[in-house]
Amino acid sequence: MxxxxxxxxxxxxxxxxxxxxxxxxxxxxxxxxxxxxxxxxxxxxxxxxxxxxxxxxxxxxxxxxxxxxxxxxxxxxxxxxxxxxxxxxxxxxxxxxxxxxxxxxxxxxxxxxxxxxxxxxxxxxxxxxxxxxxxxxxxxxxxxxxxxxxxxxxxxxxxxxxxxxxxxxxxxxxxxxxxxxxxxxxxxxxxxxxxxxxxxxxxxxxxxxxxxxxxxxxxxxxxxxxGSLNPVFILPKALVARSDKVADMYGASITQGVGQFCTKPGLLFGVQSEQLERFKTQLADRLKAIAPATMLHSGIAESYVHNRASALRQAGVTLLAESNAQPLPEQGTPTLAVVRAHDFIQNQQLSEEVFGPYSLLIAADDIHQMKVAAALLPGQLTATIIGEEEELHAFSDLAELLAEKAGRVVINGVPTGVEVCPSMHHGGPFPATTDxxxxxxxxxxxxxxxxxxxxxxxxxxxxxxxxxxxxxxxxxxxxxxxxxx
Amino acid sequence: MxxxxxxxxxxxxxxxxxxxxxxxxxxxxxxxxxxxxxxxxxxxxxxxxxxxxxxxxxxxxxxxxxxxxxxxxxxxxxxxxxxxxxxxxxxxxxxxxxxxxxxxxxxxxxxxxxxxxxxxxxxxxxxxxxxxxxxxxxxxxxxxxxxxxxxxxxxxxxxxxxxxxxxxxxxxxxxxxxxxxxxxxxxxxxxxxxxxxxxxxxxxxxxxxxxxxxxxxxxxxxxxxxGSLNPVFILPKALVARSDKVADMYGASITQGVGQFCTKPGLLFGVQSEQLERFKTQLADRLKAIAPATMLHSGIAESYVHNRASALRQAGVTLLAESNAQPLPEQGTPTLAVVRAHDFIQNQQLSEEVFGPYSLLIAADDIHQMKVAAALLPGQLTATIIGEEEELHAFSDLAELLAEKAGRVVINGVPTGVEVCPSMHHGGPFPATTDxxxxxxxxxxxxxxxxxxxxxxxxxxxxxxxxxxxxxxxxxxxxxxxxxx
Structure with missing residues (x-):
């Protein structure tokens, strides 16, 4: 040398x-x-x-x-x-x-x-x-x-x-x-x-x-x-009030830049309910409508195909939606999968990043189980809560927990789009970053x-x-x- | 566990x-x-x-x-x-x-x-x-x-x-x-x-x-x-002007607290001259007059005896002075050794800390050789220059070099006595600290x-x-x- x-x-x-x-x-x-x-x-x-x-x-x-x-x-x-x-x-x-x-x-x-x-x-x-x-x-x-x-x-x-x-x-x-x-x-x-x-x-x-x-x-x-999973916690009343709007935001955030952002939301947590079922359908519809696009290079495209397939093979994971259009070679297909929180909690591999336009929706039995899953997450660049004002206060311990897990906590927004300003911190606990x-x-x-x-x-x-x-x-x-x- | x-x-x-x-x-x-x-x-x-x-x-x-x-x-x-x-x-x-x-x-x-x-x-x-x-x-x-x-x-x-x-x-x-x-x-x-x-x-x-x-x-x-060697560089004119005062300061600094401070000066660099010979004698006289004292615990006392002996055995190292009083068991004896810079530069072991009231005086042929030795030093908590105003400016590159080696650079003082104030930095490049x-x-x-x-x-x-x-x-x-x- x-x-x-x-x-x-x-x-x-x-x-x-x-x-x-x-x-x-x-x-x-x-x-x-x-x-x-x-x-x-x-x-x-x-x-x-x-x-x-x-x-x-x-x-x-x-x-x-x-x-x-x-x-x-x-x-x-x-x-x-x-x-x-x-x-x-x-x-x-x-x-x-x-x-x-x-x-x-x-x-x-x-x-x-x-x-x-x-x-x-x-x-x-x-x-x-x-x-x-x-x-x-x-x-x-x-x-x-x-x-x-x-x-x-x-x-x-x-x-x-x-x-x-x-x-x-x-x-x-x-x-x-x-x-x-x-x-x-x-x-x-x-x-x-x-x-x-x-x-x-x-x-x-x-x-x-x-x-x-x-x-x-x-x-x-x-x-x-x-890398980071950028978990998003969607509280029940927000889905009652505006599931359609949330599906819009997240359909775009998951697929922006073919999902090749460090802040792409890779995990979406919700509580099992009629509204969550409706949200699933709404978000699924958004992703189906978005065309696959060419990824940065062949290595990343191959990894996406491999990691997506591996994630979809995990116990309890179901493919909910993918783009209606067939991908050309080296394109990444927008994909939404679902799993029950019970299965998520037992399988560490589901907390590994799939770099590309893929997100996993985790359906919890109740808020408590959602928090149990949150507590098990490794360090993240970002974490997000979607909630109505009153439920944000009722579950303020969730925001506190997420501030321990992440370098940035977002409320009622998307983690993608990193503002460059003195108050921005881009760096979360290991393994999101080394420092x-x-x-x-x-x-x-x-x-x-x-x-x-x-x-x-x-x-x-x-x-x-x-x-x-x-x-x-x-x-x-x-x-x-x-x-x- | x-x-x-x-x-x-x-x-x-x-x-x-x-x-x-x-x-x-x-x-x-x-x-x-x-x-x-x-x-x-x-x-x-x-x-x-x-x-x-x-x-x-x-x-x-x-x-x-x-x-x-x-x-x-x-x-x-x-x-x-x-x-x-x-x-x-x-x-x-x-x-x-x-x-x-x-x-x-x-x-x-x-x-x-x-x-x-x-x-x-x-x-x-x-x-x-x-x-x-x-x-x-x-x-x-x-x-x-x-x-x-x-x-x-x-x-x-x-x-x-x-x-x-x-x-x-x-x-x-x-x-x-x-x-x-x-x-x-x-x-x-x-x-x-x-x-x-x-x-x-x-x-x-x-x-x-x-x-x-x-x-x-x-x-x-x-x-x-x-740990740290806390090297001290004594410039020629300072020895002409005030070698006696420098010997006073350093006799005290080396032996204070039986040399058991992280900032104890362990290396003293000077340029071979009549004045350096005089300074050696003056500093030797100070150390001879200081009685051995009991060290913190038997492990530290044993290490001191062992490391001091090992340092004194190195090629070219000569014992110049030790306390006139015989040490009792577990006491540390104030000790000054000398070596030529030529030998110091070739022997990394002489840059290892001897924790206790021991210091090594390194006689350089000229300022250039002193700087060569300085450039080879590992990271330090402190580094010190003793010099008259005009020679400090003439050799300002030495101060610059030492700021790369140490967390604190002292001029015309001793490194012991760490002031607690907003401008104090106590932490130097590895191996002085890990960060x-x-x-x-x-x-x-x-x-x-x-x-x-x-x-x-x-x-x-x-x-x-x-x-x-x-x-x-x-x-x-x-x-x-x-x-x-």
Whole structure:
């Protein structure tokens, strides 16, 4: 793996320079990446369409989100307060001992290895949140391209290289590794210069990287988002009041993007009743009416066929509905299955993700059994409750339980459509992610790639600008226990 | 291990209640613990003196620090803004899609297993920072008593039980496990209800716990502080100007508390010169004049004798000075050894901690060689530079390098004496700790035991008080991108 060694040596050498680059310069760099991606124009979208089979409108939207993310991080590091600066000045006369001057801020970890994601060729790949939050933090990035969209990745990497030249960043601040082998990924994670890893993909892939990282002589953090069932709990009165509307929302949410979202609702819980029977029929009708569509790549399509069949073979599981249209090769068929909660509770395999437009409706005998099933669920990115105001209050313990299971709890909505804002947390307890304390959506994603350092008794000139008395950057700081600019 | 199972079941049941206790109630509980510890009076100090051989003045001081920590966390959760609340209200008319109401705050992880530390029988043991930050966060605590001070631990645990009764907390919010076996510790970390681990002790102990936690079906975070060499770099002009004063400071810092501090300076780097020779003699004179003293327990005393002898046997290492007084059994002898940087660089074993009043002075041929040695150091809690203003600037790259190696960089001071304030970071890159992103000193220690949860589209009544529109707790929140009370 001498080439891996040379890659990480280059990344480490670039880090020695890049870690000292100012927030405003990093901001220009991120902004230049966004502009360079936009300048690639329609050929980038066409390449991504060919490689990912995603429709143009989705890819145009995702490119917009990607550039918007780059600009959000650009704004974050331009403003600069994200370093969480804290200053406690000296008290030379304090008894029994004088208090030294201590100042603390966040500093970058070092080279970060990022794995491109298949389901977000822009927003979670080459210049996606992992890359852009690491670069914003002051880390260098080694990007392993996802083998399902190598040309798309190459084009975006060229845009980043252009931005590097334009803004005078060190050449190796970003290194694109188009190698598709598993061994390369493993070697990148194991290299001693690598200080953190970002990954979005399967449980098997993410967990393998986590294990390699934990078993290194020097363990490093891995931020792997590995999948989620995104359970939805539909309370009885909501079905009385608006089962048709709920079926509309969920028919769309389950099949959006051929079900290839980490937040796709994979489990729907209801209490056995006439209204639930009606809802089943309504939701079944929605899914029957939605045509199969081509999945991201042949591997994902094959896995969907295999995992769907395996799920449908489980004891007590019945196929309720599938698309009226026959799928072409590599298309995913919208599918709804049902099972009784009694069978669900006894079969852990039903809590495994089927990535694609598949959802399982679980009919509980009563609310109590629904809660028993909820308590057995593994960690999730999201959990949702559909209910009328009064029943939400009556079963407030369900919302409390779900806040223990998930990183985001939604009421009367769908989990798909992840808003990018300061209050968004995208990261749930294991096995949804390897570290529920950090988000991979929004500007807080920068916190994954930094650590605090205290500077004690430093002369002003030796301090980073963020910590100087004169506050030349004009950032918010906790100064002797008071937030000040 | 059925008893371990029952302990964690009790802790989990208590968590279901305790996680809903308000900040103000938790504050009263922490305050009551501090008062109950103080009410134990002198018998607690006497018990600790017998068990730890630490002098009365040190233990009285440490008890004061422990109660002060409890009160700092009490103030933190009374005030309440630590939950980092963020609110983004809905925009129903936004095109193309309405923006939902999303609110985020930190929530407790669940039961935390804390291991008492031998070298801080109060401040890092039964009611120490790990326990008190976990309780402040809303986690329950299972405390494995350190076998070197079981009676001290039992007395403090009784104080906590008293505080539980007085403030009406669930009985099992804190469970004291006096079992000293290694297997018990392992089983506590491996139990599925355990959600995080706090540990202060040896590298072997901390790394074993880290590995057990990483290998669980559901990996959990381990915050282990495992030791540090705390290298000190003494620049040439400082020795010209004030070698006598530096020798004073370091004679005291190396031997304070019989060298049993995680921040004891274990490596002193200087550049070969007449002044360094003079400094050697001066520091040697200080150490010769300091009497050996009894170490914390026989295991630590034996390890010191063994590790000191092993360090002195390394190629090129010479004993420069030891205390003029002969040590009694189980006492640690102040010791200074020297080695040339050339030999130090070639021998990794010289970068292993000798826990006790031992320090190794490394004589470099020049500043360049000193930096080469610095670059090879493993992660540290602290690193220090002693220098005159002009040479600090001339060698500013050394300070930059040390900020990569350590969690705290000190200029013209000693690393011992860890100030408890918002700007203090106590936690360095591996192997100093298992997670350099978190501190075990100061109120930021609470961040180890929480994770964010987003609440989307919640009715006001179902929201935690911290996130309600009316802000009934009056805390600081990021409200539509603006910090507000």
């Amino acid at each position: 001498s080439s891996i060694n040379s890659i990480l040596q280059r990344s480490q050498a670039a880090f020695a320079v890049y870690k000292k680059v100012s927030g405003k310069q990093k901001a220009l760099f991120l902004e230049a990446i966004a502009s360079a991606i936009e300048s690639l124009g329609h050929p980038l979208i066409q390449t991504a369409m060919q490689e990912t089979r995603l429709p143009e409108v989705r890819l145009v939207g995702e490119r917009g989100r990607t550039c918007s993310q780059l600009r959000q991080f650009s704004a974050l590091v331009t403003e600069g307060s994200w370093v969480d600066a804290r200053i406690d000045t000296a008290l030379a006369d304090r008894a029994p001992l004088p208090k030294p001057d201590i100042r603390k801020m966040l500093v970058p970890l070092g080279p970060v290895v990022v794995f491109g994601a298949s389901n977000f060729p822009f927003a979670y790949s080459t210049a996606g949140v992992d890359t852009c939050s690491a670069l914003a933090a002051g880390c260098t990035v080694v990007l392993k391209a996802h083998p399902a969209h190598p040309q798309t990745s190459e084009l975006v990497a060229q845009a980043i290289q252009l931005a590097i030249k334009e803004t005078g960043m060190p050449d190796d601040v970003f290194i694109h590794v188009p190698d598709s082998s598993f061994e390369t990924g493993k070697a990148l994670v194991q290299h001693p210069f690598t200080k953190a890893v970002g990954f979005t993909g399967s449980f098997a892939g993410g967990k393998a990287l986590f294990d390699y990282a934990a078993q290194r002589p020097e363990p490093i953090p891995v931020f792997a988002e590995m 529920a304390r950090f988000t991979s959506v929004g500007t807080d994603a920068i916190k994954r790639f930094v650590r605090p350092v205290s500077f004690q008794n430093f002369p002003q000139k030796l301090l980073p600008d963020e910590l100087k008395d004169s506050n030349p950057l004009g950032i918010w700081r906790l100064f002797n226990n008071e937030w000040k600019k | 059925s008893s371990i199972n029952s302990i964690l079941q009790r802790s989990q049941a208590a968590f279901a209640v305790y996680k809903k206790v308000s900040g103000k109630q938790k504050a009263l509980f922490l305050e009551a613990i501090a008062s109950a510890i103080e009410s134990l009076g002198h018998p607690l100090i006497q018990t600790a003196m017998q068990e730890t051989r630490l002098p009365e003045v040190r233990l009285v001081g440490e008890r004061g620090r422990t109660c002060s920590q409890l009160r700092q966390f009490s103030a933190l959760v009374t005030e309440g803004s630590w939950v980092d609340a963020r609110i983004d209200t809905a925009l129903a008319d936004r095109a193309p899609l309405p923006k939902p109401d999303i609110r985020k705050m930190l929530v407790p992880l669940g039961p935390v297993v804390v291991f008492g530390a031998s070298n801080f029988p109060f401040a890092y043991s039964t009611a120490g920072v790990d326990t008190c930050s976990a309780l402040a966060a809303g986690c329950t605590v299972v405390l494995k008593a350190h076998p070197a001070h079981p009676q001290t631990s039992e007395l403090v645990a009784q104080a906590i039980q008293l505080a539980i009764k007085e403030t009406g907390m669930p009985d099992d919010v804190f469970i004291h496990v006096p079992d000293s076996s290694f297997e018990t510790g392992k089983a506590l970390v491996q139990h599925p209800f355990t959600k995080a681990v706090g540990f202060t002790g040896s590298f072997a102990g901390g790394k074993a716990l880290f590995d057990y936690a990483a290998q669980r079906p559901e990996p959990i975070p381990v915050f282990a502080e495992m 350099a992103r978190f501190t075990s000193v100061g109120t930021d220690a609470i961040k180890r035991f929480v994770r964010p949860v987003s609440f989307q589209n919640f009715p006001q009544k179902l929201l935690p008080d911290e996130l309600k529109d009316s802000n009934p707790l009056g805390i600081w929140r990021l409200f539509n991108n603006e910090w507000k009370k």
